Amino acid sequence: MLLLSAADVSIERGERRLLQGVDLSVASGQVWQVLGANGVGKSSLLRALAGLARFGVEGSIARFEPLLYLAHAPAIKGALSPLENLRCHPACDITSSPAQIALALEAVQLGGFEHQPVGSLSAGQQRRVALARLLLTDARLWLLDEPFTALDGAGCDWLEECIRGHVSAGGAVIFTSHQPSRFSELQQDLDLGSYAVS
């Protein structure tokens, strides 16, 4: 099943054209890793695919299913506890019970931190709070911008497991990362270097 298709997308940022002629179609069961040097436009592409950027984006992007977009800035409020952050997260269109949220926090190894302000947790733990959203969504397509940042080895393994589970259940994932490939047999690469405008 096709979840997203982009044809001949070009992206401008400010006065500068970053990317040109990007074609991408994502079907369920696929994992796409977006590759490219710093500043090549990986995050801009993800924002455009999510539908957040319209000015400066040309070409056609069609989204067929609800998607989840996890940006660098993870929309987590430091003053709120992980429990409250997930309960009142602005993008979740489904309601999760406190028990489901507690379970998700347990899964990202934040059991015991449910009621502490997120601001008092470490960067990696804050990242885990943001990633716990992956367990509370029914979006089929995940757009993850540098999801492995700040995670320790066990966290990376958990995320890999989580993505594999999502994909085998009919979802799809597009993520950016500078880490070496983790999903060897599943994964397809989108190297933005070849679309960059020099």
Added chain:
Amino acid sequence: MPSVDRPSLSLLAAFGRQFRRHGQALMASLTDVANPLLFFFMVVTLFPLGLGPDPLQLASMAPGILWVVALLASLMVSARMFASDFEDGSLEQMALASHPLSVLALGEVAAHWLATGCLLAVVSPVFAMMLGLPSQGLGVLVLSLLLGTLCLTLIGAVGSALTVSIRRGGLLLSLLIIPLNVPVLIFGTAAVTEAVMGRDPSTWLTLMGALAAGMLALAPLAVGAALRISLDS
């Protein structure tokens, strides 16, 4: 993976959730809530020192002073209304939600108004008495400030949404919204003055009520559109 055990969220629930989220964030940083009140207190204490201690003169100027300070306090806080949401990525997520951005933003504005404008209106009799405002004006002062700060907050929300992506947008924000705040100031001061004089202030209060109702209907649409533009740049 659609799941049956998690019902989707109604519009009202989405509004309530956003209200709650913003309200909790505000409660966690009490300085943000206390700042406008402290500002109000300081200015009201300074005026008698500057103008001289003549109670009659102070009382006659009190409606104007109180309203101008309320306007400035509201201006001061509205600049930051969406700033933290912009910085931590919440605005992006709000824009991606399936509910209209204007409704979600209105939830935030409502929480913001309760913690700033509404609170200021409720506390204002204390400040009014410090300036010697005759007691027959107190009720109208609170009522006019309740309606007026609602207008000011909604106007401020539009301005804040337009300037949130601009670094140091504070000055631009002031230039944008002070002209729009002028009618509110005029109506509010007039209502309180009428009440102090012993006349019927209902004309002015009705005008302010109409203004507030109109703003409440239109401002969220403008805020939603402005936030999308800000996110897009």
